[in-house]
Amino acid sequence: MRVSESFTKKIPWLVSLLFILLFVYAAVSKLLDFETFQIQLGQFSLLSAFADWISWGVIILEIFITLLLFFENTRLLGLYMSFFLMIIFTVYVFVILNFAAYVPCSCGGVLEALGWKEHLIFNGFLMVIALIGILIQRKQQYNLN
Template sequence: MKKGKLIIVKFISYFVILLFCYAAITKLLDFEKFQTQISASPLLNGFSKFLPSTIIIVEFLIAGLLCYRKTGTTGLIGSFILMLIFTGYTALLLSTSKNLPCSCGGILEKMSWQQHLYFNMGCVVLSIIALSLNLKYSRPAE
């Protein structure tokens, strides 16, 4: 049973690695557009000078942490926190304004804000599942 649960953790970790690397690379490839979209947000425009670079670096950093067993738990915590922030931001935008450009990049950019909210909530749930399984089953038995 333990092996199956750890496979779930690995699968979710690989999904998050792919998601964050894909998102970061698409943002990086069209950085000016990403920066413009961030500055178009009434909630983020004051941070548009440093936030785009910070988001890309954090996405790559979390993906990197998830690649190694010793840093996997830290990566899962980071992915949970980042997806929670993205989910909160999306929910706030849905409640305040509906005509803002999405700054996710690539295929994710094609989603509506409502679809983004559900997708992000799903990612938060996956992060919680992976983190709880990882904490429970990856430690040596006492």
């Protein structure tokens, strides 16, 4: 029973570590091929007017969330932001799949190899993981009072 409690306490950190790795990897991949990232965002008609702002905004947001996740006192906020960012990415994928004439992939690195349906599954999995991290982190935070 003690091992289970010990492991449960580590879950928010493990979830945070997963998102830290994901967001750092994604941000660095986008920065390394920034021009392509901007062009691909610009190819989606709903985003084309804002591609410059969105491209920088996504990278900055990924790095910011990474910093929040790293520190215990901001971890819960970071988990919430990770969850909502994954919702936004999932809505983006859904809209691309269902309403875009051209389907650009503005992901970086290995994620570029995923198909769009695999992206939806991957994002859904990450949303569930983030939600688990949020629930456990909240419980731990509010039980400490």
